[in-house]
Amino acid sequence: MLLETQSVILDVAAPVLLMIAIGAFLRRIQLINDGFILISSRFVFQVSMPALFFFGMLGSNLSGLISVNLAVYFIASILLTFLFSWLLAVKLGVAERQRGIFVQIAFRGNCGIFSVALVVNMFGPEGVALGGVMSGLSVLLFNVLAEIILTRYSKGSLRLVPVLKSLLKNALIMSIVLGVVANLAAVTLPTFMVKTGSLVGGLSLPLALICIGGSLATSGFSLHKHVSIAVLCKVALSPIFFTMLGYYLGFGQKELLFLFVFLAAPTAASAYVTAVAKGDDGKSTANAIACSTLISSVVIVLFVPIIRVLIGE
Numbered sequence: 001m002l003l004e005t006q007s008v009i010l011d012v013a014a015p016v017l018l019m020i021a022i023g024a025f026l027r028r029i030q031l032i033n034d035g036f037i038l039i040s041s042r043f044v045f046q047v048s049m050p051a052l053f054f055f056g057m058l059g060s061n062l063s064g065l066i067s068v069n070l071a072v073y074f075i076a077s078i079l080l081t082f083l084f085s086w087l088l089a090v091k092l093g094v095a096e097r098q099r100g101i102f103v104q105i106a107f108r109g110n111c112g113i114f115s116v117a118l119v120v121n122m123f124g125p126e127g128v129a130l131g132g133v134m135s136g137l138s139v140l141l142f143n144v145l146a147e148i149i150l151t152r153y154s155k156g157s158l159r160l161v162p163v164l165k166s167l168l169k170n171a172l173i174m175s176i177v178l179g180v181v182a183n184l185a186a187v188t189l190p191t192f193m194v195k196t197g198s199l200v201g202g203l204s205l206p207l208a209l210i211c212i213g214g215s216l217a218t219s220g221f222s223l224h225k226h227v228s229i230a231v232l233c234k235v236a237l238s239p240i241f242f243t244m245l246g247y248y249l250g251f252g253q254k255e256l257l258f259l260f261v262f263l264a265a266p267t268a269a270s271a272y273v274t275a276v277a278k279g280d281d282g283k284s285t286a287n288a289i290a291c292s293t294l295i296s297s298v299v300i301v302l303f304v305p306i307i308r309v310l311i312g313e
Contacts, residue, residue, distance in 0.1 A: 016117045017297055019206055023213020037214045041269075044208045049112065050175035052201030053135070055194060056128030057179025058187070066133050070255050074134060077242040077263055078141050082107045085233055086149065094226050100153040104146050105230040105288040107238075109265030111138040112172060113208040114293070118261050118300065120205065123254075134262050136176045142268065143167055215269070216290050227288050231267065235296040239264035243307065256307055264300050266292035 026032045085106035089099040109115070112135045119127035143166070167173060189197075243260040251259070267289045 015121060016114075016209060017301070019117075019209035020213040020216065020293070020297070023210035023215075024217040025213070026210065027214035027217035032210070032214050037211045040207050041211050044113070044204055044211070046171045048200055048204040048207065049116075050171040051197050052128060052204045053132040053172060054175040054179040054182075055197045055201055056125060056132055057176060058182050058189070059194075060125060060129035060183065066130055067255075070251065070258070071133075071137065073242075073246060073249070073251070074259060074262065075137060075141065077238070077259070078107060078138065078145075081233070081238040081242075081263075082145050082149070084238075085230065088229070088233065089226075092226055092229065096153050098153075098226065100150040101285055102226055102230045103149045104271045105227060105267050105285060105292070106233040108142045108146055108268045108271045109138065109234065109262070110212075110268040110293075111135050111262050111265045113205070113212065114296070115262045115265045117205045117209060118304075119258060122257065122261075130258060131262075132172075132176045132179070134258065136173050138262065139170060139172060140167060146271070212269075212293060216293060228291075231288050231292045231295060234267055235264050235292050235299050239299070240303070243303075253308065257304065260303060260307060261300060264296055264303070266296035 023032070027037075082103065085103045086099070088106070089102040094102050116128070116131040116135060119131045121127070123130070144164075239260050242263055243256055246256055246259055267285075269289055271285050271289065
C-alpha cells in the first residue's frame with residue numbers, strides 16, 4: 001500500500017505541481033511576464049482547452065460516462081457549499097461588503113484547469129471526457145451563483161439573463177456540447193484534423209499550469225482571518241465532507257476520486273474578475289486564489305492516495 005501511495009503522488013500530483021513550480025520560476029527570472037500570462041490564459045480558455053474537450057468528447061464512449069447520481073450529487077455538493085458558506089459568513093459577522101467575496105472564495109473552484117490536469121494524469125482520455133462534463137456543470141453553477149451572491153451585497157441589480165447569455169457563448173461549454181453532439185451523430189473527421197486538434201488541445205494543461213505558477217510568483221499570501229476560513233472551507237472542509245458522505249452513499253472509488261479532486265480545486269481565477277467587476281475588493285480575492293492553490297495542492301496530494309488505498313476496489 002505504501003508503494004502504491006508513493007506511486008500515486010509521483011505519477012499524478014507531482015507533474016502538476018512541478019509545472020506550477022516551473023511557471024513560478026520562469027516568472028521570477030522574468031522569462032515570462034504578466035502580458036504572457038494574460039495572453040496565454042486567454043488562449044487556453046478560448047482555443048486550446050475547448051479543443052481538448054471537443055476532441056475528448058468526440059473520441060470517447062459516452063455510454064455510461066457519468067451516472068445521473070454522480071452528476072446530481074456533484075451539483076448538490078456545490079449548492080450546499082454555497083449555502084453553507086453564505087450562512088457561515090453571516091454567523092461569523094463578516095462585514096456585508098465582504099460577504100460576497102467570502103462566499104465566492106469558499107465555493108468557486110478552478111475545476112477547468114487544476115482538477116482536469118489531475119484527472120487526465122489519473123485516467124487519461126477518460127479523464128478528459130468526464131472532466132469536461134464536470135467542468136461544464138461547475139462553470140454553469142459557479143457563474144450563476146457568483147452573480148447572485150455578489151449582487152446581493154453590492155449596489156448593482158441582479159441580472160441573470162446576461163450571465164446566461166454569456167454562458168451560452170462560453171467556449172468551454174460550447175466545445176463540450178458540440179463534442180457530445182458530434183459523438184452521438186457519429187461524425188468522422190479527417191485524420192489530419194484530429195491530430196491537429198489533439199496537438200492544440202495538448203497545449204492546454206501545461207500552458208495553463210505554467211500561467212498559474214507565474215501568477216503565484218507575484219501574488220501576496222497574507223489573508224484576513226475570515227478569508228482564511230473561506231479558503232479552508234473551499235479546499236478542505238467541503239471536499240472532505242462530501243467525499244466521506246459520498247462513500248457512505250455507495251459511490252465507487254473512481255467516482256469518489258473525481259468528486260474529491262473537483263471539489264478540492266482552489267478558488268478560481270475568474271472569481272477575481274467577477275469581484276472587481278462588481279466593485280468589490282480584488283486584493284483579498286487575489287490573495288485567496290494564491291493561498292488556496294498552494295493549500296489545495298497539499299490537500300489533494302495527501303488525500304488522493306488515502307482515498308485510493310482505503311477505498312480500494
